[in-house]
Structure formats: C-alpha cells, structure tokens
Amino acid sequence: MSAMGALAELALPLLRRLPPETAHRLTLRALKAGLGPQQTEPDPPALAVTLWGRRFANPIGLAAGFDKNAEVAEAMLRLGLGFVECGTLTPRPQSGNPRPRLFRLIEDGALINRLGFNNEGLAAGAARLAARRRELGIVGANIGKNRDSADDIGDYVRGVTTLAPVADYLVVNVSSPNTPGLRELQRKSAVTALIERLIKARASVTPERPPPLLLKIAPDLAPEERVDLAQAALASGVDGLVIANTTVARPASLKSRHAHEPGGLSGRPLFALSTQLITEMYRLTQGKLPIIGVGGVASGEDAYAKIRAGASLVQLYTALVYQGPGLVQRIKRELGALLARDGFASPAAAVGAAAQAPRAPAHGR
Numbered sequence: 001m002s003a004m005g006a007l008a009e010l011a012l013p014l015l016r017r018l019p020p021e022t023a024h025r026l027t028l029r030a031l032k033a034g035l036g037p038q039q040t041e042p043d044p045p046a047l048a049v050t051l052w053g054r055r056f057a058n059p060i061g062l063a064a065g066f067d068k069n070a071e072v073a074e075a076m077l078r079l080g081l082g083f084v085e086c087g088t089l090t091p092r093p094q095s096g097n098p099r100p101r102l103f104r105l106i107e108d109g110a111l112i113n114r115l116g117f118n119n120e121g122l123a124a125g126a127a128r129l130a131a132r133r134r135e136l137g138i139v140g141a142n143i144g145k146n147r148d149s150a151d152d153i154g155d156y157v158r159g160v161t162t163l164a165p166v167a168d169y170l171v172v173n174v175s176s177p178n179t180p181g182l183r184e185l186q187r188k189s190a191v192t193a194l195i196e197r198l199i200k201a202r203a204s205v206t207p208e209r210p211p212p213l214l215l216k217i218a219p220d221l222a223p224e225e226r227v228d229l230a231q232a233a234l235a236s237g238v239d240g241l242v243i244a245n246t247t248v249a250r251p252a253s254l255k256s257r258h259a260h261e262p263g264g265l266s267g268r269p270l271f272a273l274s275t276q277l278i279t280e281m282y283r284l285t286q287g288k289l290p291i292i293g294v295g296g297v298a299s300g301e302d303a304y305a306k307i308r309a310g311a312s313l314v315q316l317y318t319a320l321v322y323q324g325p326g327l328v329q330r331i332k333r334e335l336g337a338l339l340a341r342d343g344f345a346s347p348a349a350a351v352g353a354a355a356q357a358p359r360a361p362a363h364g365r
C-alpha cells in the first residue's frame with residue numbers, strides 16, 4: 001500500500017468518531033488538498049468498457065451524492081475509479097434539510113440520508129466541470145430540481161442546457177426520496193414528456209457530440225410501475241438507466257438504533273433489492289438500454305453480480321465510507337479474477353449473463 005493509502009486507512013477510525021457530515025466535509029477537504037491515495041499503474045485492458053462511444057478504464061464508478069458540487073472528481077479518478085458522477089445539482093443553490101440528516105447504521109453496513117439536495121447550484125458545478133482535466137477520465141453530472149421550484153421540468157431543462165456541454169454523461173434524478181413530489185416524475189406519462197423535452201434541450205446546446213442522458217430510478221417501484229417505466233424508457237429515447245437510488249423501505253433485518261430515521265437507506269441492505277430491479281429492467285428492456293448498477297456494492301463479487309444481472313457499469317458510495325479508498329483496488333482485483341475464472345474476456349462479455357442463464361454455472365462454487 002502507498003503511504004497515502006496507509007494514511008487514508010488510518011484516518012478511517014478517526015473519521016468514524018465524528019458526526020457523519022463532519023467526516024464527509026473533512027474527507028472532501030483532504031481530497032482537495034491532494035491527500036488521497038493515487039493509483040500508479042494503469043488498469044488492465046481487460047477491465048476497460050466502451051459505452052456510448054466513451055472509454056471507461058474500468059467499470060467501477062463513484063455514485064452521485066459524494067461529490068455533489070464537482071469538487072473532487074479528479075482526485076476520485078486518480079484513486080482508480082473508472083468514472084465519477086457529480087451532483088445532484090439543482091438550478092439554484094440550496095441548503096437542504098435541517099440537521100441531523102445523515103446517519104450511520106454501522107451494524108447494518110448502511111446509511112440513511114435525508115440531505116434534500118444540499119448543493120451549490122448548477123453554475124458552480126458547471127464551472128468546476130469545465131475546468132477539469134478531461135483526459136483523467138469520465139465525469140458525469142446528476143441533475144435535480146429545487147425544492148421550492150414552480151417549474152419542475154424547467155429545472156431539469158436548465159440542468160441539461162448548463163451541464164451537457166461540460167459533462168461526459170447526464171443523469172436525470174427522479175428518484176430521490178428527500179424532495180417532496182420528485183418521485184412522481186417516474187410515472188409513465190411524466191417520464192416520457194420529461195425525457196423528450198430534455199433530449200430537445202440537449203440537442204440545442206450540444207448538436208455535435210451530445211452526452212448520453214440517463215434516468216435514475218428508485219428501488220421502491222411497484223411491479224406495474226416497472227413495466228410502465230421500461231416501456232417509457234424505450235419509447236423516450238433515453239440512453240440508459242441508473243438502478244437504483246436509495247430505498248424508503250426498512251428491511252426487518254436492520255439492527256441499528258437509527259433504522260427508523262426517515263430518508264433513503266443505502267448500503268448492504270439495498271444490495272439484493274437493487275440487483276433484482278436490474279435483472280427485471282434488463283429483461284423488460286430486452287437488454288437494449290445500458291444500465292449502471294448501484295446499491296450495496298462492497299466487493300468484487302457484488303460488482304460481478306450487478307454486471308451479470310445486466311449492468312454495464314457499477315457504482316458505489318456507502319461501502320467506501322466504511323472500507324475507505326483501498327476498497328476500489330480490491331474490487332477491481334476481485335472482479336478481474338472472477339471474470340477470468342468464468343472465461344469472460346471483458347466486463348461487457350458478462351453483462352446479463354445471469355439473466356440469460358438463470359441456473360448457476362457448473363464450476364461448482
């Protein structure tokens with residue numbers, strides 16, 4: 001392990017003693033100061049993914065919400081992530097919900113947050129994205145609406161027109177549980193209208209090389225809503241799905257005293273729920289829409305399961321809080337070994353393998 005890596009692992013127990021938002025703020029500050037560990041060797045070519053005409057050095061990315069204001073995207077790429085999703089950014093800056101609003105469910109390997117899109121606004125985020133070194137890797141931007149907005153669709157249009165020129169991909173977040181009414185936008189008619197507007201807005205600012213536009217969905221959709229959403233996604237021309245956001249469900253297995261805090265639950269208890277939704281949406285869209293799989297990934301085996309369920313790329317957030325930055329190298333090493341074991345030459349070759357062959361492979365695990 002590098003000296004920086006060792007420093008980061010040492011910092012973990014100290015950070016854990018601080019309130020979670022304080023720990024997050026200090027982590028961002030350390031990353032901005034260049035104190036994060038840095039990967040020295042390039043990723044093995046067998047981990048590369050080409051999607052939407054863009055090359056990802058590896059399929060493991062940072063999920064939205066860690067770098068809401070696009071302050072540390074370069075530091076996170078240097079750490080070895082294959083891509084980073086900044087945001088959620090809203091048109092105007094907003095402070096979010098009253099504190100406390102972020103809770104560690106340590107026994108459960110989980111977090112609950114009800115931050116409510118605290119962020120510095122589109123202009124600040126766009127300026128940082130424009131100034132970044134693009135050759136370091138793929139940086140996407142996740143967009144939302146202001147809590148007190150009078151024009152929901154207009155807010156997303158501003159997100160697209162402001163960020164399409166400076167982001168490698170865009171994610172339309174209609175699935176955060178912490179902005180009242182937001183998730184209603186996942187309904188079939190609303191999604192279709194929203195995506196069609198946004199595709200037009202994108203064409204108006206980036207006619208040449210438009211960034212792919214993805215839709216991020218909730219794990220709490222009812223079965224018929226999933227069917228509707230799959231149809232709407234295919235018909236609307238959206239370029240992919242991010243599955244899934246945090247859940248408002250509270251599995252009975254949760255042990256932490258914070259289990260019943262309102263907000264979105266992430267981490268280990270979300271893993272199976274989000275993987276099942278990937279499987280289902282992959283089938284409902286006949287594998288035609290690339291999926292970014294997210295929710296509870298904490299190992300190479302977890303990442304591999306998301307890919308086999310139908311994800312072309314994978315993201316994580318909560319496990320990084322508990323395991324620290326060394327986790328990124330560990331996941332990539334484990335994933336590489338699992339792909340090789342099963343004879344897949346690339347992550348792309350394994351996408352949806354579990355959906356096509358539901359029975360366990362015969363190598364006797």
Ligand SMILES: Cc1cc2nc3c(=O)[nH]c(=O)nc-3n(C[C@H](O)[C@H](O)[C@H](O)COP(=O)(O)O)c2cc1C
Nearest residue numbers: 063064065088113244245266267295296316317318
């Ligand atoms: C503290 C926190 C803040 C988050 N903020 C956002 C956000 O602003 N926008 C978004 O789309 N998802 C947000 N998420 C959800 C994550 O992007 C991800 O979908 C979810 O946490 C599941 O992944 P994980 O189990 O690896 O954390 C947030 C998650 C956490 C834990």
